[in-house]
Amino acid sequence: MSLEYLAINFGIGAILALSLNIEVGFTGIPQFGRVMAVLVGALAAGGLMSRIAAALFGFPWGVEYAENSARYATAISGALSNNPPIAIVLLMFTLILATILGAIIGYAAALPALRLREAYLGITLLSFGEILRSVLYNYTPLIGGTKGLSIPDLFRFVQGFRSQTAIIFILFITAIMLIITERINRSPLGRAMKAVRDSEIAAEVYGKDIGTIRAYALMIGSAMASVAGALYTLFTQTIYAYQFSRYEFTFLPWAYIMLGGVGNNLGVVLGTLLFSYGYNV
Amino acid sequence: MLAILFSSITYAAILSIGCASITLLYASTRTFNFAHASMVSWGFYMVFILYKFFGYIPYTYIPIAALTTAAIGVVVYILVIRRLINIGASEITLMMVTLGVDLILFASLNMVVDVLKRGFGIDATKINIILADPIVMRIWGTPIKYIHIVSIVAALTIVIALHLFLTRTNLGIAMRASIENPTLASILGIDINIVYTLAWFIGGLLAGLSGGLLVLFMEGTTTIGFDIVVFYFAGSIVGGLYSIYGGLLGGALVGVSERFLTFLLSYWIPDIIAYRFAVPMVMLVTTLLIYPRGLAGLVRRV
Numbered sequence: 001m002s003l004e005y006l007a008i009n010f011g012i013g014a015i016l017a018l019s020l021n022i023e024v025g026f027t028g029i030p031q032f033g034r035v036m037a038v039l040v041g042a043l044a045a046g047g048l049m050s051r052i053a054a055a056l057f058g059f060p061w062g063v064e065y066a067e068n069s070a071r072y073a074t075a076i077s078g079a080l081s082n083n084p085p086i087a088i089v090l091l092m093f094t095l096i097l098a099t100i101l102g103a104i105i106g107y108a109a110a111l112p113a114l115r116l117r118e119a120y121l122g123i124t125l126l127s128f129g130e131i132l133r134s135v136l137y138n139y140t141p142l143i144g145g146t147k148g149l150s151i152p153d154l155f156r157f158v159q160g161f162r163s164q165t166a167i168i169f170i171l172f173i174t175a176i177m178l179i180i181t182e183r184i185n186r187s188p189l190g191r192a193m194k195a196v197r198d199s200e201i202a203a204e205v206y207g208k209d210i211g212t213i214r215a216y217a218l219m220i221g222s223a224m225a226s227v228a229g230a231l232y233t234l235f236t237q238t239i240y241a242y243q244f245s246r247y248e249f250t251f252l253p254w255a256y257i258m259l260g261g262v263g264n265n266l267g268v269v270l271g272t273l274l275f276s277y278g279y280n281v
Numbered sequence: 282m283l284a285i286l287f288s289s290i291t292y293a294a295i296l297s298i299g300c301a302s303i304t305l306l307y308a309s310t311r312t313f314n315f316a317h318a319s320m321v322s323w324g325f326y327m328v329f330i331l332y333k334f335f336g337y338i339p340y341t342y343i344p345i346a347a348l349t350t351a352a353i354g355v356v357v358y359i360l361v362i363r364r365l366i367n368i369g370a371s372e373i374t375l376m377m378v379t380l381g382v383d384l385i386l387f388a389s390l391n392m393v394v395d396v397l398k399r400g401f402g403i404d405a406t407k408i409n410i411i412l413a414d415p416i417v418m419r420i421w422g423t424p425i426k427y428i429h430i431v432s433i434v435a436a437l438t439i440v441i442a443l444h445l446f447l448t449r450t451n452l453g454i455a456m457r458a459s460i461e462n463p464t465l466a467s468i469l470g471i472d473i474n475i476v477y478t479l480a481w482f483i484g485g486l487l488a489g490l491s492g493g494l495l496v497l498f499m500e501g502t503t504t505i506g507f508d509i510v511v512f513y514f515a516g517s518i519v520g521g522l523y524s525i526y527g528g529l530l531g532g533a534l535v536g537v538s539e540r541f542l543t544f545l546l547s548y549w550i551p552d553i554i555a556y557r558f559a560v561p562m563v564m565l566v567t568t569l570l571i572y573p574r575g576l577a578g579l580v581r582r583v
Binding site for chain 2: 024028030112115116117118119120122123124126127128130131134135138246247251254255258262
């Protein structure tokens with residue numbers, strides 16, 4: 001149990017820390033609203049995927065689903081466990097949906113990022129996250145508001161090894177994220193991001209559009225965090241707005257990147273491992 | 282109606298004291314203080330703990346709580362912030378570091394709660410001493426408690442005291458000088474270090490005062506500072522982070538908008554009460570998008 005807990009904390013935490021690293025470490029955007037993108041990913045998995053699964057198997061998928069989610073989710077999970085191809089397709093679909101929605105919310109966050117600086121930007125992003133969380137917590141039809149929502153289990157078809165499979169899948173995604181981040185780090189885009197971080201004027205002189213680069217960083221980072229949120233929701237099989245606290249999904253990833261070294265991908269992953277291990281002991 | 286008006290003004294006064302703290306620290310040391318959350322929680326809990334041990338009137342312990350957080354502020358400055366400023370750390374680094382300090386303070390407060398539970402049998406996981414505050418009088422049947430008067434008086438006193446301090450005393454003028462231009466101030470023989478230490482002392486004092494007043498106004502757990510710190514941030518950002526008066530005004534605006542504005546709006550939109558917490562945030566974002574430097578961007582003064 002304990003090892004499982006460590007693995008899940010590490011996997012999700014590492015993706016979040018890497019996504020923060022792109023925004024904070026490479027581009028210098030004080031992203032204190034990480035939880036916003038995570039919530040969007042959770043929404044993709046909890047709010048949308050579960051509805052689609054319900055519609056596929058002929059269950060009610062409107063407001064009725066939110067009202068009686070535990071019963072429907074159990075029934076859908078049972079149906080999915082006999083239908084591995086559909087479960088896998090749904091899984092892929094959730095991840096793609098989370099990526100797209102995350103990128104959209106990242107683009108929305110980029111609008112103030114062009115006008116505001118440092119502390120002002122950090123607090124604006126923080127309040128974006130709070131607004132979304134507060135609205136989701138109170139708005140019942142989508143994800144059940146204060147009651148939360150149970151969602152179908154997509155890993156049930158692996159009989160008996162459900163959580164192990166889920167964890168291996170999450171760690172696999174984490175590894176892919178690390179490779180992507182490392183690739184961005186060495187690409188022209190990554191160098192442009194660092195130029196913006198170090199000196200905006202110098203980057204502008206060399207013909208880089210600061211707005212575009214900041215928007216790219218926010219979109220990539222938010223998409224990654226959104227995937228992390230979707231994976232976490234799929235693993236826990238529930239979605240509840242206050243589960244995604246500011247402490248766990250914004251401040252702890254900040255602690256990871258501080259421990260690992262801002263701007264250093266491998267260091268960040270190592271920092272996450274150390275921190276989650278320390279947390280677990 | 283009247284009860285909501287009183288409670289929103291009280292809340293606004295408490296918030297504005299904390300916002301003044303954030304603004305002061307940002308204006309003087311360029312540090313956006315995330316540790317404010319735990320400092321408020323410490324003030325909150327210090328009053329509760331002292332009240333549990335010694336009884337009497339909770340208000341007598343608020344100064345002690347404020348001095349405790351002031352001491353925490355000074356220690357944080359001397360151990361952490363001073364070194365980072367000396368090596369020329371960026372604003373984002375300073376923000377991150379105070380976030381780390383915040384986590385440390387939060388963890389140590391939880392340890393204190395554990396010690397209270399194990400050693401003294403006091404369950405302090407959720408505290409509520411609002412009832413210890415007697416009712417002073419009634420206006421048209423609406424009860425007014427001491428906290429309603431004390432917090433407003435405290436906020437007004439702080440405005441006047443800070444104004445006198447910053448404009449009439451040598452130390453205050455030195456502080457304004459070092460906020461405006463640290464290099465020039467140090468050339469003129471002002472010891473920047475002492476000024477900054479003092480700024481953190483006052484900052485911690487105000488944070489603790491805000492937390493200490495809060496304990497008589499609402500119940501809470503160790504995460505109280507954490508839960509409402511967003512409103513402190515919102516208030517100080519709306520105020521503009523450059524002028525302490527702006528911080529006080531911003532805090533008051535946020536406090537009033539969260540309680541009173543939502544109450545007024547609920548006549549037209551009944552559902553809005555549930556989204557109470559989002560109202561000041563939306564206000565903050567709109568303000569910033571119109572005036573990227575906050576309200577103080579309109580009238581620049583320190």
